[in-house]
Amino acid sequence: MSQSHGYMKALKCRECGREYPLAATHVCEFDFGPLEVAYDYDRIKKSLTRAVICSRPQTMWRYRELLPVAGEPTVGRQVGYTPLVKADRLAQRLGIRELWIKNDAVNYPTLSFKDRVVSVALSRSVELGFKTVACASTGNLANSVAANAAAAGLDAYVFIPSDLELGKVVNSLVYGANVIGIKGHYDEVNRLCAEIAGKYGWAFVNVNMRPYYAEGSKSMGYEIIEQLGWRVPEHTVVPMASGSLLTKVHKAYQEFIKVGLIEDTKWKMHGAQATGCSPISSAQKAGLDFFKPVKPNTIAKSLAIGTPADGFYSLKVMKETGGHADDVTDDEIREGIRLLAECEGIFAETAGGVTVGVAKKLIAAGKIAADSSAVLCITGNGLKTIEAMTGHVGATREIRPSLREFEALLAHDQPAMVAA
Ligand SMILES: *Cc1c(COP(=O)(O)O)cnc(C)c1O
Numbered sequence: 001m002s003q004s005h006g007y008m009k010a011l012k013c014r015e016c017g018r019e020y021p022l023a024a025t026h027v028c029e030f031d032f033g034p035l036e037v038a039y040d041y042d043r044i045k046k047s048l049t050r051a052v053i054c055s056r057p058q059t060m061w062r063y064r065e066l067l068p069v070a071g072e073p074t075v076g077r078q079v080g081y082t083p084l085v086k087a088d089r090l091a092q093r094l095g096i097r098e099l100w101i102k103n104d105a106v107n108y109p110t111l112s113f114k115d116r117v118v119s120v121a122l123s124r125s126v127e128l129g130f131k132t133v134a135c136a137s138t139g140n141l142a143n144s145v146a147a148n149a150a151a152a153g154l155d156a157y158v159f160i161p162s163d164l165e166l167g168k169v170v171n172s173l174v175y176g177a178n179v180i181g182i183k184g185h186y187d188e189v190n191r192l193c194a195e196i197a198g199k200y201g202w203a204f205v206n207v208n209m210r211p212y213y214a215e216g217s218k219s220m221g222y223e224i225i226e227q228l229g230w231r232v233p234e235h236t237v238v239p240m241a242s243g244s245l246l247t248k249v250h251k252a253y254q255e256f257i258k259v260g261l262i263e264d265t266k267w268k269m270h271g272a273q274a275t276g277c278s279p280i281s282s283a284q285k286a287g288l289d290f291f292k293p294v295k296p297n298t299i300a301k302s303l304a305i306g307t308p309a310d311g312f313y314s315l316k317v318m319k320e321t322g323g324h325a326d327d328v329t330d331d332e333i334r335e336g337i338r339l340l341a342e343c344e345g346i347f348a349e350t351a352g353g354v355t356v357g358v359a360k361k362l363i364a365a366g367k368i369a370a371d372s373s374a375v376l377c378i379t380g381n382g383l384k385t386i387e388a389m390t391g392h393v394g395a396t397r398e399i400r401p402s403l404r405e406f407e408a409l410l411a412h413d414q415p416a417m418v419a420a
């Protein structure tokens with residue numbers, strides 16, 4: 001294969017295996033199957049060793065042979081390598097031996113895992129000669145496309161449901177992107193974007209650029225393995241919107257085995273959704289291979305996709321690995337956010353509350369064994385979804401700037417302390 005494509009070989013249909021050139025295209029012309037990037041794993045195996053990885057900067061690009069760019073990345077070069085936090089206090093609360101938080105709430109630059117996929121999609125868009133980038137988003141993707149496009153000098157059009165959280169709207173506008181609010185839910189935004197993408201010569205990161213974009217999620221899986229000391233956790237709990245992240249973390253684990261970086265072990269992939277938008281978890285719990293589309297109604301707006309593009313494939317991965325899915329109510333989402341904050345000092349957005357809440361349920365049900373190791377993927381930052389917690393976190397107690405008033409307050413809380 002030509003050196004000019006880096007380690008990529010072609011785009012390949014997931015259904016029939018037909019190959020396509022490495023262009024901005026995402027569906028097979030014969031069966032409408034999704035296209036996926038195919039790599040030259042033999043060459044990657046020769047180039048990508050643990051020593052090489054460790055010698056590179058601590059960003060997602062330390063695994064660049066396994067990411068779909070032909071040359072050096074040009075957008076989002078600082079993204080990734082977020083902390084993997086040993087969560088002992090949360091482990092105790094949930095009743096599990098070994099628990100880790102993969103904390104993409106502090107990803108660079110826009111505080112969600114979407115910086116990974118956008119960094120790849122925009123780097124590839126630049127390689128393919130695009131000047132304008134776009135996306136259909138539930139919020140975080142819009143933030144990341146807007147920020148990374150600004151830094152790269154690209155024009156951006158981001159399309160979002162018009163009822164998103166204020167933090168996510170402002171976080172797209174501030175970078176000077178064209179932010180289009182659609183009066184409808186995400187699935188309607190996405191349908192419109194498919195029409196627009198067909199008509200204008202733009203790089204739609206999650207439409208015509210989707211094969212490249214989706215591969216960026218694998219970097220979260222590579223990092224988990226490296227940060228755990230080159231091993232795969234027995235259980236990984238992943239929030240699901242389209243279901244793509246879950247399938248790509250699983251693919252990352254498989255690829256590290258394929259290129260000889262780790263031993264082959266067993267693991268289970270578990271999916272987390274909000275009850276108010278649970279097409280994938282409902283299908284998994286019913287033992288079905290296909291989901292039924294739903295109309296979303298949940299505070300977890302970042303996960304509110306009623307017709308998930310990778311729903312079918314995420315169900316397949318859970319089935320193959322023996323994993324489970326579950327979903328949690330809005331109140332359980334808030335409880336999950338509070339648990340993570342109070343135990344580990346990490347303020348996650350609603351999707352994080354979904355992940356923690358579902359992990360709690362799966363551990364309680366014995367679907368994640370108490371004597372095992374688990375990683376929870378925390379994918380976004382709580383400061384962007386303040387509305388979800390407003391009125392649910394207690395209230396500030398106000399006093400005048402007087403020692404007497406403070407001591408009256410303290411005497412009420414802890415009489416012994418004031419007496420001393
Ligand atoms: C987009 C998103 C997800 C899920 O992404 P998919 O790959 O579409 O399943 C999870 N968490 C957050 C915070 C997101 O923004």
Ligand SMILES: [Zn+2]
Pocket residue numbers: 013014015016017018028029030031032033
């Ligand atoms: Zn096909």
